[in-house]
Amino acid sequence: MRTVLRASLRTHTRRYVAAFVAVMVAVGFVIATNAVGSAAKSGLSAEFERAYRGADLVVGQDYGLDRSQVEPVERAAADQGAAADVIGSAFTTVTHDGTPLGQDTSVSTVSLDPELRRQTVVAGRAPAADGQALVDQRAAKADRIRVGDRLVVGTDGDRRTVTVVGVAKATTYLSADLYVPWSTLSALPDALPDAVVVRTSGDPAATSAALSKVTEEPVRTQGEYVDARVVTLNQGFDAIGILLLLFATVAGFVAVLVIANTFTILFAQRTRDLALLRCVGATRQQVVRSVRVESVAVALLASTLGVVAGVGAGYGIVATVRALSDASTLGPVALSPLWVGGAFVGGVVVTVAAAWLPTRRVVRVSPLAALRPHDADVLSRAGAARVGLGAAVVATGAATLAVAVRTSTLPPLLLGGMVTFTGVLLLGPVLVPALLRVAGRLLGGTGLATRLAAANAVRNPRRSAATTASLLVGVTLATAVLTGMASARGALDDELEVQYPVDVALTGSSTLPDDALDRVGRLDGVDRASLVPGVRAELPGAGVVPVLTPGSGARDLTRDPSTVEPPRLTLLIPGAVATTMTDGIPERLRLTRDGRSVEVATKVVGSEWGSAVLAGPGVVEALGGGATPQALWVRVADGTDTVRLTGELGAVARELGLGVSSTVDSRASIEKQLDVLTWAVLGLLGISVAIALVGIANTVGLSVLERGREHALLRALGLTRGELRRMLAAEGLLLALVAAVLGTVVGVAFGWVGTVSVVTAAVQDVPLVTPWSELAAVVGIAALAGLLACVVPARRAAKVAPAEGLVLD
Amino acid sequence: MTTTTHAPVATAASARDLTKTYGTGAAAVHALDGVDVDLAPGRFTAVMGPSGSGKSTLMHCLAGLDRPTRGTVTVDGVDLTRLDDDRLTRFRRDHLGFVFQAFNLLPMLTARQNILLPLELAGRRVDANVRDDLDTVVSVLGLGDRLEHRPSELSGGQQQRVAIARALVSQASIVFADEPTGNLDSAASAEVLSYLRRSVRELGRTVVMVTHEIDAAAYADDVVVLADGRIRSHLVSPSRAELVSVLAGSTHRDA
Numbered sequence A: 001m002r003t004v005l006r007a008s009l010r011t012h013t014r015r016y017v018a019a020f021v022a023v024m025v026a027v028g029f030v031i032a033t034n035a036v037g038s039a040a041k042s043g044l045s046a047e048f049e050r051a052y053r054g055a056d057l058v059v060g061q062d063y064g065l066d067r068s069q070v071e072p073v074e075r076a077a078a079d080q081g082a083a084a085d086v087i088g089s090a091f092t093t094v095t096h097d098g099t100p101l102g103q104d105t106s107v108s109t110v111s112l113d114p115e116l117r118r119q120t121v122v123a124g125r126a127p128a129a130d131g132q133a134l135v136d137q138r139a140a141k142a143d144r145i146r147v148g149d150r151l152v153v154g155t156d157g158d159r160r161t162v163t164v165v166g167v168a169k170a171t172t173y174l175s176a177d178l179y180v181p182w183s184t185l186s187a188l189p190d191a192l193p194d195a196v197v198v199r200t201s202g203d204p205a206a207t208s209a210a211l212s213k214v215t216e217e218p219v220r221t222q223g224e225y226v227d228a229r230v231v232t233l234n235q236g237f238d239a240i241g242i243l244l245l246l247f248a249t250v251a252g253f254v255a256v257l258v259i260a261n262t263f264t265i266l267f268a269q270r271t272r273d274l275a276l277l278r279c280v281g282a283t284r285q286q287v288v289r290s291v292r293v294e295s296v297a298v299a300l301l302a303s304t305l306g307v308v309a310g311v312g313a314g315y316g317i318v319a320t321v322r323a324l325s326d327a328s329t330l331g332p333v334a335l336s337p338l339w340v341g342g343a344f345v346g347g348v349v350v351t352v353a354a355a356w357l358p359t360r361r362v363v364r365v366s367p368l369a370a371l372r373p374h375d376a377d378v379l380s381r382a383g384a385a386r387v388g389l390g391a392a393v394v395a396t397g398a399a400t401l402a403v404a405v406r407t408s409t410l411p412p413l414l415l416g417g418m419v420t421f422t423g424v425l426l427l428g429p430v431l432v433p434a435l436l437r438v439a440g441r442l443l444g445g446t447g448l449a450t451r452l453a454a455a456n457a458v459r460n461p462r463r464s465a466a467t468t469a470s471l472l473v474g475v476t477l478a479t480a481v482l483t484g485m486a487s488a489r490g491a492l493d494d495e496l497e498v499q500y501p502v503d504v505a506l507t508g509s510s511t512l513p514d515d516a517l518d519r520v521g522r523l524d525g526v527d528r529a530s531l532v533p534g535v536r537a538e539l540p541g542a543g544v545v546p547v548l549t550p551g552s553g554a555r556d557l558t559r560d561p562s563t564v565e566p567p568r569l570t571l572l573i574p575g576a577v578a579t580t581m582t583d584g585i586p587e588r589l590r591l592t593r594d595g596r597s598v599e600v601a602t603k604v605v606g607s608e609w610g611s612a613v614l615a616g617p618g619v620v621e622a623l624g625g626g627a628t629p630q631a632l633w634v635r636v637a638d639g640t641d642t643v644r645l646t647g648e649l650g651a652v653a654r655e656l657g658l659g660v661s662s663t664v665d666s667r668a669s670i671e672k673q674l675d676v677l678t679w680a681v682l683g684l685l686g687i688s689v690a691i692a693l694v695g696i697a698n699t700v701g702l703s704v705l706e707r708g709r710e711h712a713l714l715r716a717l718g719l720t721r722g723e724l725r726r727m728l729a730a731e732g733l734l735l736a737l738v739a740a741v742l743g744t745v746v747g748v749a750f751g752w753v754g755t756v757s758v759v760t761a762a763v764q765d766v767p768l769v770t771p772w773s774e775l776a777a778v779v780g781i782a783a784l785a786g787l788l789a790c791v792v793p794a795r796r797a798a799k800v801a802p803a804e805g806l807v808l809d
Numbered sequence B: 001m002t003t004t005t006h007a008p009v010a011t012a013a014s015a016r017d018l019t020k021t022y023g024t025g026a027a028a029v030h031a032l033d034g035v036d037v038d039l040a041p042g043r044f045t046a047v048m049g050p051s052g053s054g055k056s057t058l059m060h061c062l063a064g065l066d067r068p069t070r071g072t073v074t075v076d077g078v079d080l081t082r083l084d085d086d087r088l089t090r091f092r093r094d095h096l097g098f099v100f101q102a103f104n105l106l107p108m109l110t111a112r113q114n115i116l117l118p119l120e121l122a123g124r125r126v127d128a129n130v131r132d133d134l135d136t137v138v139s140v141l142g143l144g145d146r147l148e149h150r151p152s153e154l155s156g157g158q159q160q161r162v163a164i165a166r167a168l169v170s171q172a173s174i175v176f177a178d179e180p181t182g183n184l185d186s187a188a189s190a191e192v193l194s195y196l197r198r199s200v201r202e203l204g205r206t207v208v209m210v211t212h213e214i215d216a217a218a219y220a221d222d223v224v225v226l227a228d229g230r231i232r233s234h235l236v237s238p239s240r241a242e243l244v245s246v247l248a249g250s251t252h253r254d255a
């Protein structure tokens, strides 16, 4: 048998290459998924990690820690020989040359320990002692603060004077206008500690234990703390974790499909060889053993190479995405040994099993029966039983998905998705040829080559179905995620529109100066700006506030005009004002102005437009009318450098004596996190396309080997080389198109179900969005992959001279 | 068509110094070794010889399915060795017909589609003329009720008849057949051979058939005998006895 094995390996090298590549890519796919996923996660975490730079341990809840806990922790850390510092913040008044920078300026901490300092100093130097400060780049520009300037932080009795020694680069997380050491900040009564960061000198575990003894607050490693904050930030919804789990499941599924399909074709073609072996006296055991040895050899070698390829592809994709997009959307790759080991072992096991199943069919029948040319080319009609079974499985899956929607849980979603998909695969041999015939008819007008390709594609329904299956998985995956993301993004956008209706609002302490509109409107990046008329009136418990009545110009520049339209005699009170109302907020209250008063209904809203309330019709009139411009609302043009614009707006506002309330940064930070997810999906889509290429290339390649004589006959009868190549390319294109269209239909459905059951857990009222252009791109890429997959087999087939082909078997 | 006048076509196909060598050095096999042959139009020529004597190779070179190592091949007045692959392909499509030993038909097409395939490849419309031709050929070959069947639903003899019909309907000036009866029993063989002879006698076609069976060669007008890649003799209308003696000599020498 060993001679046979060796001879078989030698003669059928090309066929083994197909199986080999299938295993390799499948194993690689799983590993690359892990690589890309870990990069996406670390990309998001990296930003948080920068905030807790240098810390081995972080003490505090996700929302901060009690001020009384700071001292004991600091003391215990010092006992352990560890460096500790507090990250904290305060909103207070900061005065520069006697002018306040705004109503409330954010002040945060900067560590005196260079190892623990999270800010990057771009001018001057870092603070080295109490009373020294770093100013944020943006604030420096907006408020014309220079190194060496002196600022007064705090109000009345609790004020401290600090000297600006440097300028810090703006960050998105834990950023502030001014950074001072905790020793300075803690003098303010409003200062809130966020966390105590600890840099250990020896064993972090020992320090951790010592700290836990002196405080109730949780003591976590930096990694644990950052992970927890990422989850908190996503409103308790570990999006990346769920996404990775989903991809891992799917990756395993794809692997099994591709390997099984390739081996099925491979052994279907070798049935006659094996049968002949049996005829000339090989026992069943000998045949089975030979196949097993062969498949183990292929499995081990291919899985090993798959690990190498997967690691390489993962790093490559991450590097490419980083080069193409904003570099920080993906962080460094961190491969998990569990994934890599699992992929290797899985690859070997699946390969051996996939090789064993089709051989079993061969050894079961009598040698002579196996030798009879079981005509693979006869259109085997899939029985009614299969249709029934497929339909039943789809129904079961759909029911499971319904449970997922009802309960908003992940396990039934994954299970239901897989079961439904299995049903679609079972229906494949019926569904796929039918779709191929339709597609063939649509493309059939383009010539004989296409018509022959369509006929070839439906010749072996089971094979066509299995081939399209691997691409189907990739396309379904990609379109489901794109649809889900689009829906989630739509939901989030809706929320953001309500929360941040106005991009930038400028308000003052009296009627706005005449040139305000002109000066702000001239700034680069301001799309539209509008004055908001109103009056100043006394709000019980909060003093005199602007009462605005946005006109149509102001309403139209908001992201959601309905959020700034209070009903008649109603007051919309934003959180910023509500927190200042010391007497609480009654359902109805009385506004007064110059002796006139009006009773209005109140409504506290989660929207932001600075320190002003919005009044419905009738309110300003009852207060005597005579509205004057009290605020200026700005709509920022898409794609504007918000850092620059915020700085310029701040400078203008300062000169005009106005306060600025900007939401563009918060919006940008949230959008960025969604971009991270989208790029991660695109990275994975790249791998699915590679899978599709291999799956289709294998089938077309193996079919080409099988049909060598037919191609020679066609060439003899007058099919030119170019026409033969076109015919094979059209076959690949048809397979890919059918898979892409079917996959898109299934994927969009899955995307919606997934959105409804998972995203609704975090966000209410999710609109179901169909991302048409992205879906079209997926179908286009898949079709192109189908064409590309045929390039090599088609060229090879066309090179064979007709006379050579006629003697092939 | 070009208007250049060809030399008067006295032969349907001819080869000069036709040589085909497989491999190089010590492993070189001279499948054809300087063959000169002229095949007459309107006749049924059999190419005979023992297995491995180069019959298939000769046919492949004459029919433009393979390129000779040396020498020229002229068919219908056209030097095939000077055509590039696409021109050669179109030449085969427009002038030649083929019947092979097996795998003659595309399995996914019906008998009718297989017969009309060369016309489709040439982009020719199936007009009334073609339909008349098809009807005539189909009735001559007795395939009337089999046209809508796929190859897997046809017997071996029927499949070969469909291949002959394909060659005839496409108006091929020469039909090349390589062991067309090799897979058939004697009754089916006789049927196929008589159809080939009828297409020469009644439809005026030229047929070149490779065979190693003396019974098959008996249907032919002329017989070319090959041995070791060389023409051993070219017999015009030989008697059976003549044929037997020539072949006996060749096998004898071969042995």
Ligand SMILES: Nc1ncnc2c1ncn2[C@@H]1O[C@H](COP(=O)(O)OP(=O)(O)O)[C@@H](O)[C@H]1O
Pocket: B022, B023, B029, B030, B031, B049, B050, B051, B052, B053, B054, B055, B056, B057, B058
């Ligand atoms: N592709 C090939 N490579 C090497 N040798 C070949 C090839 N095809 C044919 N031959 C050799 O050329 C000789 C003639 O072959 P062929 O024309 O097929 O003979 P016949 O058809 O008369 O049996 C044989 O010795 C054969 O082994």
Ligand SMILES: [Mg+2]
Pocket: B055, B056, B057
């Ligand atoms: Mg031969």
